[in-house]
Amino acid sequence: MLNKLRSFFTEFANIHRFLLRFWRELVTPPYEFKEIIRQCFEIGWKSLPLISVTGFIVGFVFTKQSRPSLEEFGATSWLPSLISIAIVRALAPLVTALIASGKIGSQVGAELSSMNVTEQIDAMEVSGTNPFKFLIVSRIIATTISIPILTFYVAGIGLLGGYLSLASKDDLSFLSFFTQVFETIGYQDLWAMVFRAVVFGFTIGAVSCYCGYYSSKGTEGVGKAANAAVVASMFLVFIEEIIIVQILAIIN
């Protein structure tokens, strides 16, 4: 019991040190712009196919499932408003974050961990490159930038899926659907979406990098790091979602 408590506090201290170091390295030159752009491509651009399919399905299915309930009250004309609120306020940031936790978390966790196991991180350090700045800071910034962009993209694709689902039953034009969507959502919703996505992006990047960079040695360590990166980032995304929802409710 005492050992477990000790390891819990040690882990807590390590995370604290890791985050402090991140902020320190972030503001001190040299800056790794080229690597950040490369990571944005790896993390953001290469996630597009998966994100596109998922976003479309979420919008399409959500609309299809919501329809019968509103039909009972003869309120199917409210569907565009309902879809837009659900997608922009909740589904787009959450779905993007969960997909990114799975894809990016496992990728970054396993990559950094195997670099650690094969001493590539030490090799980088002895050849005059700061591995924390090059590997960690660049990846965390890349996820913090990429995930909000992906979230906007998922929102767009999700709304498109919702429109196609609606248009398959009703005679609804593309223009009137999106007019209704933009009448419903306000700037506040968009800012809230960006805020959520930035928090989720930072969390996924930081958790994945922490798990990979400080993984235990050996091939088992690689598997454990990838697994921990996915599980911990998904868990934290849900916790943060609850907190953000409460905060936004108070502000509103």
Added chain:
Amino acid sequence: MEKAKTHIDYQDAVITLRGVSKSFGENHVLKNVDLDLYRGENLVVLGRSGTGKSVLIKLIAGLLKPDNGTIDVLGISVNDLRDHDLMKLRLKIGFSFQNSALYDSMTVRENLEFPLIRNKRNLTRTEINKEVEDVLEGVGLSQAINQMPSELSGGQRKRIGIARTLILRPDIMMYDEPTAGLDPITCLDINSLINEVQLRYKTSSIIITHDLACARSVGDRIVMLLDGKFERQGSFKEIFETNDARVKAFYDYNFIV
């Protein structure tokens, strides 16, 4: 075959360790050790696996911190250095890892370019290409320039690992088990390469090994790490002129007496 004599300046120590200790929990791997590496010298550190040989060179490169004692590299105390200055000092130290530690997502060319691009930012593309080709030619692997590390044999990976450290023209080289896991013929090639590096690049080197053939071929001086201390030092012959059972067992196993 014992190594030919080389010019060593015994007045000029490039690395000095005094009273260095390092423990991992209850495991005391280095106990109050002193060591000097002289300019131009190839110093072999012999010892069994797990006795702290690799820890020793990681301490010198500043990858680990000693519990006690001082480590001076090229007249600079490693213990007191800030990260930025340590990074600068490391450019003068070449570190060849046991498993080569090549960046497996990069080609051989990119592996070699990486330290160069990041540390000598004013070089032109033509100069970078020339440096890469020169150093690859030096290790006899010009043809591997566009290959991925996964396509190379163990010996080739070692050579590329050494080439990557040489590209920054270090004053000091540290080889961690350079012949581990290689066949005897490739071991001979690596031993020759270590001697070639010493002559061509005028380096002072620490070679960590438990391979006595390697120690005899490349070492100007040999120290033996036993139970966390440097118990014996001298030439290959001097080291093994003893009745110490621990040392004799080492020799007997390596030469299957």
